[in-house]
Amino acid sequence: MAALPLEEEWAVETVCAGECTLRIHHIPEQQYWDLNGMGLHIWPAARLLCDYLLTHPASFSGCRSVCELGSGTGIVGLVYAKLYGTEEVTVAITDNSPRALKLMEQNVAFNQFETTVHVRYLRWGEGIDVAQLPCAKFDCVLASDCTFSVDLVPHFLATVDTLLAERSGQLVMCAVMGGVGAFEETINQAPRYGLRLVEPKQPPLDPTTTSKRSIVLRFERA
Numbered sequence: 001m002a003a004l005p006l007e008e009e010w011a012v013e014t015v016c017a018g019e020c021t022l023r024i025h026h027i028p029e030q031q032y033w034d035l036n037g038m039g040l041h042i043w044p045a046a047r048l049l050c051d052y053l054l055t056h057p058a059s060f061s062g063c064r065s066v067c068e069l070g071s072g073t074g075i076v077g078l079v080y081a082k083l084y085g086t087e088e089v090t091v092a093i094t095d096n097s098p099r100a101l102k103l104m105e106q107n108v109a110f111n112q113f114e115t116t117v118h119v120r121y122l123r124w125g126e127g128i129d130v131a132q133l134p135c136a137k138f139d140c141v142l143a144s145d146c147t148f149s150v151d152l153v154p155h156f157l158a159t160v161d162t163l164l165a166e167r168s169g170q171l172v173m174c175a176v177m178g179g180v181g182a183f184e185e186t187i188n189q190a191p192r193y194g195l196r197l198v199e200p201k202q203p204p205l206d207p208t209t210t211s212k213r214s215i216v217l218r219f220e221r222a
């Protein structure tokens with residue numbers, strides 16, 4: 001595995017969330033394949049989900065605990081904390097990649113979120129050690145570009161199911177359509193895990209679609 005770039009070689013991007021700004025370290029697009037750094041780049045789905053966070057405050061009113069899965073750089077959870085963070089709100093950003101976790105710690109510190117955003121190891125499909133998380137159950141799970149493989153979909157959804165309370169909470173995710181069929185699997189399998197698609201109202205399933213457009217999906221507990 002190629003070494004991570006030195007700290008001074010990260011690209012630093014200024015991300016605007018309304019009137020707030022964040023500075024996020026990541027690997028630019030031309031480098032991440034060489035570095036095998038899938039989670040170390042800010043993916044287009046993450047940008048779209050950040051935009052949704054900003055433009056849909058009503059979807060998050062009442063959310064006091066938020067867990068992001070497959071955070072990569074941590075951008076989505078950090079934007080959430082910037083927009084909606086208060087003393088009563090708990091935000092966890094998680095990943096299974098040690099390199100992503102290191103980058104997330106760095107971005108948390110760089111933006112001075114050490115006391116409000118919790119960085120945790122979490123691998124989908126593994127038994128979740130709730131004691132390691134800042135909450136046993138979350139009001140909201142966030143995820144961007146995490147359903148990129150059909151095999152991972154049940155593990156991803158089972159993790160969401162475990163993190164949400166039995167009868168409340170929501171999953172807000174930005175998924176990439178087209179590709180290997182994981183998008184369709186996510187929509188089709190979600191009801192098995194107690195998740196009902198509420199946004200968009202009609203499942204956007206078009207077998208003829210080949211475009212790799214990203215789309216925000218919001219599921220609530222069925």
Ligand SMILES: C[S@@+](CC[C@H](N)C(=O)[O-])C[C@H]1O[C@@H](n2cnc3c(N)ncnc32)[C@H](O)[C@@H]1O
Binds near residue numbers: 041043094
């Ligand atoms: C395509 S990247 C998306 C990163 C970030 N969410 C974004 O949109 O910029 C997928 C992320 O999921 C993480 N991931 C992959 N498989 C995982 C698993 N089984 N459990 C937890 N995280 C996983 C990767 O380490 C990576 O950070």
